[in-house]
Amino acid sequence: MERLIETARKEGALNVIALPRDWVNYGEIIDTFSEDYGIKVNQLEPGASSQQEIQAAARLKPDVFDLSLEVAVANAKLFAPYKVQTWQDIPDRVKDYAGRWYAGYGGYMSIGYDPSKVAAPASYADLLKPGYSVSLPGDPRQNAAAFNGVMAASLRGNKVEAERGVELFERLRKAGNLSATERTASVVVDWDYDNAGRAAAETSDRPRWAVAIPGNTVLSSYNVQAIYENAPHPAAARLWQEFLFSDKGQNLFLKGFARPARMEALQMRGTLDKALAAKLPATTAKPVIMTIPEIDAAKVYLQRKWAGKVG
Missing domain, CATH: 3.40.190.10 (Periplasmic binding protein-like II)
Structure with missing residues (x-):
């Protein structure tokens, strides 16, 4: 992680796409990531749909995607395999065995x-x-x-x-x-x-x-995360995934009323924010x-x- 953080900071930026700031607390998630690591986050086409993300990828060059499951499965060839440190906590039914995509929240x-x-x-x-x-x-x-x-x-x-x-x-x-x-x-x-x-x-x-x-x-449904195979900031893209799937990142999704993919593991380890979980419907x-x-x-x-x- 130390080497990844150092390399990502040298890259200095991260391009995200289709992440409205009022969607599942993404505004705070983006700001916290940027503040924690000193990396500028460029927000591309925040109102785009999952399919529009894929269609715009070659032109806009995002580093990472947030997609519906069916769009991710259909376009898996565009993603770089990567397994976060908390990979084992993500339910098998909502992740690609090769690490090309994996559920972040649902x-x-x-x-x-x-x-x-x-x-x-x-x-x-x-x-x-x-x-x-x-x-x-x-x-x-x-x-x-x-x-x-x-x-x-x-x-x-x-x-x-x-x-x-x-x-x-x-x-x-x-x-x-x-x-x-x-x-x-x-x-x-x-x-x-x-x-x-x-x-x-x-x-x-x-x-x-x-x-x-x-x-x-x-x-129920999950939104999945993926790294673009042609990501202009590959280290920052991987650091972003590590952040999203950390206890901190997962609880930030919970703050936006989304159900974290690692929710069961957080409960078992006592790291789930109980006050936020109590606010879920x-x-x-x-x-x-x-x-x-x-x-x-x-x-x-x-x-x-x-x-x-x-x-």
Whole structure:
């Protein structure tokens, strides 16, 4: 680590891409890394999607990526293998055996709602009741969080079926319960870290916000980290990964209401920030992660059916 830190400091910079400062506490994460190691962090295209990161890589030359699982798997050839010191703590199901990509943090799909307007929903079917105005954080054919919101609504036991999710949103539209924007909605179906962030950002002139994770199973997903094979600052890129997967870095994700990939290991070793963990939306539901074939099939179905059924 001492040699890595020394080399990274000589490089003097790190290029990150698609990391909004208000996303899972990335603003503080970037600032802390920069202050700890004296390395300037250049933030490229903070609003880019995972696929846009890959498309822009040759032009913008990022050092590291933060990607959805399916985009990382499809583009693994672009990443430099590297295993952080805490590699063994990352669950096997969310890391590449060769070290080309590995989960950094994740979340559960949730229902954020304004309790002054609607009751806490006990299921996604409850959103069909009178008085609910439901929104997604974007078009599910283009936005990953919105796509997973539709998939979460389709979850029965351990199985996700896109047809079921689209059918529910079609029924919401027909019932007049589907809102075009979050601004006018009393409910937003989104990742729990986003909905918890909305609740934490409340001010006196904003409505209250609460978060529900209904059911015995919950749709879960991880964002994964990777190093660009043509990284202009290869040592800084590796140091960034070591920082993100350190106890400090993982707890900084937790501060942004994300669930650290090493959370179980942190709990076992007594290094998890318990006060921050207590602020996560409560649930005893069993997490379900979609497979890559399931994701691909669901995306094809939404491209074919969403416009005609939901609009």
